[in-house]
Amino acid sequence: MKGLGRGAYLALVYAFLYLPIAVLIVYSFNDARYSLSWQGFTWGWYESLSQNDDLIDVALNSVIVALLSATLATIIGTLGAVALYRYRFSGRNVLNGLIFVLIMSPEIVMGISLLLLFVTMGLELGFTTVLLSHTTFSIPFVVVTVMSRLSGFDKFLIEAAQDLGATEFQTFRKVILPLLIPAVVAGWLLSFTLSMDDVIISFFVTGPDFEVLPLKVYSMVRLGVKPEINALSTVMFALTLVIVLIAQSLLKERK
Amino acid sequence: MxxxxxxxxxxxGTIAVWLLLFAFAPNLMVVIASFLTRGESEFLVWTPTTDAYARMLDPLYLHVFWNSFYLSAMTTLLCLVIGYPFAYLIARANPAVRPYLLLLVIIPFWTSSLVRTYAMIVxxxxxxxxxxxxQSLGLIDEPLELLYTDGAVIAGLVYTLLPFMVLPLYAAIEKLDWRLVEAARDLGARKVRTFASVIIPLTSPGIVAGCMLVFLPGLGMFYVADFLGGSKTTLIGNLIQRQFLSARDWPFGSAASVTLTIVMGLMIGLYLLAAKRANAKVEV
Known part of the structure; x- marks a missing residue:
């Protein structure tokens, strides 16, 4: 009986977490614009999504920014994690502190602080500023993911490489990086997801000529609930689901 | 070379330059901007003043702060009450199913909170x-006005932020040294007593971390209040957003952000203190 109660509690909370998304997905296939009752299965809302050129442009913007920012963040974050882990240098604590600040900063504070920076620098708000911002908020996630893998490392492998005459770069390229690959890929995937989903920071750092998907969804929802949004949300959820599953399976390999 | x-x-060099330029400099600018004056044509004028901070004491804004803190605190409390037993059960589950139970928490953790907030509207x-x-159960005759209330905002925040509470709690409970719990039981402590005096203090870093990860974003998620709240429900996030996008009062928006950051700093301090005390207790 006790075990049953426990299971029931778990099931209840999982239902709370998943039921609203499940309802959203079901309605995205419902052949009715306003009615809640089931009017039959349709792909119609997905078709109307695929014919909405404006929306496709915005989705492409998001994908391009996500691909580029994830790649930049992965390069900088991986190098950074290796540097912070391997080397002792003055200012190391400052860098660790800044990464901690980036992780803990409320998104809205990061959004306005980057807006202030870009305006001061005279950068036009749009693609560049969104890319720089997304790279910035993704870096700490890459650093943390890579760092946790590094700390599980056999230090003797690095020492052995260097005893055999490998330079720092060769050690990085031939020994450290291959061992880090799962964490690096997971970090990239998670950065990609973060970039695709970000609302708050993009809200502040983008200009009128460059729209990204979450902001488009935001303005669509403000205008009212429509079945197309159900379909679009379903697509976004499915994308996240696939990426997270791949990232998780990569991270689990180390055990 | x-x-x-x-x-x-x-x-x-790469990480240092990036962090100094895009993490350190912007935060410094917010602090500076909060002490400047708003201009007629420009956003900021170089006239130092503490006006922005003084204006936050206006009852109108104090009310926004109070209301936002209240909604966030209620959200945090609910997440803790729902999340603690949940995380506990996952941590104590059969090791074979545990990774899958955990994965089911991680997926919503990474799912766009905008999509999840929208699901709540539906x-x-x-x-x-x-x-x-x-209605079909016959419990009510007329549909209830559930949307556009403070309750809806809390429901939306709990829904989007619950995974942020569960994950750190799980990490803390899973690491728990169960020998200490057994020792307490052997020494005659009842279940409630063991829970209150052993399990809770030992998992306090997870509790504090989870509360911070829920409380702080809860103050800023302006779109949750936009979608689910009435016109009167304003979070600190909405306040800051308006200063930057419609009211064009950057010094005031910056001052509100600095205040938010200071609150965050105090909470992190509290967290480190709790973690230290928990460690000290284990060593004793």
Missing amino acids: SDHALFKRVAI ILNTNGLLNTLL
Whole structure:
């Protein structure tokens, strides 16, 4: 009986977490614009999504920014994690502190602080500023993911490489990086997801000529609930689901 | 320069330059901006003043702060009450199913909170699932006005932020040294007593971390209040957003952000203190 109660509690909370998304997905296939009752299965809302050129442009913007920012963040974050882990240098604590600040900063504070920076620098708000911002908020996630893998490392492998005459770069390229690959890929995937989903920071750092998907969804929802949004949300959820599953399976390999 | 030094310099240099430019400088600018004056044509004028901070004491804004803190605190409390037993059960589950139970928490953790907030609208709508369900069960005659209330905002925040509470709690409970719990039981402590005096203190870093990860974003998620709240429900996030996008009062928006950051700093301090005390207790 006790075990049953426990299971029931778990099931209840999982239902709370998943039921609203499940309802959203079901309605995205419902052949009715306003009615809640089931009017039959349709792909119609997905078709109307695929014919909405404006929306496709915005989705492409998001994908391009996500691909580029994830790649930049992965390069900088991986190098950074290796540097912070391997080397002792003055200012190391400052860098660790800044990464901690980036992780803990409320998104809205990061959004306005980057807006202030870009305006001061005279950068036009749009693609560049969104890319720089997304790279910035993704870096700490890459650093943390890579760092946790590094700390599980056999230090003797690095020492052995260097005893055999490998330079720092060769050690990085031939020994450290291959061992880090799962964490690096997971970090990239998670950065990609973060970039695709970000609302708050993009809200502040983008200009009128460059729209990204979450902001488009935001303005669509403000205008009212429509079945197309159900379909679009379903697509976004499915994308996240696939990426997270791949990232998780990569991270689990180390055990 | 040898290859040795070059790689090291590039690795350190890249992350250092990026963080100084895009993390340190912007935060410094917010602090500076909060002490400047708003201009007629420009956003900021170089006239130092503490006006922005003084204006936050206006009852109108104090009310926004109070209301936002209240909604966030309620959200945090609910997440803790729902999340603690949940995380506990996952941590104590059969090791074979545990990774899958955990994965089911990680997926919503990474799912766009915008999509999840939208899902909440679909549930709470006047002709949404909850109203339809309650009506068909005969519990209510007329659909309830669930949307556009403070309750809806809390429900939305709990829904989007619950995974942020569960994950750190799980990490803390899973690491728990169960020998200490057994020792307490052997020494005659009852279940409630063991829970209150052993399990809770030992998992306090997870509790504090979870509360911070829920409380702080809860103050800023302006779109949750936009979608689910009435016109009167304003979070600190909405306040800051308006200063930057419609009211064009950057010093005031910056001052509100600095205040938010200071609150965050105090909470982190509290967290480190709790973690230290928990460690000290284990060593004793």
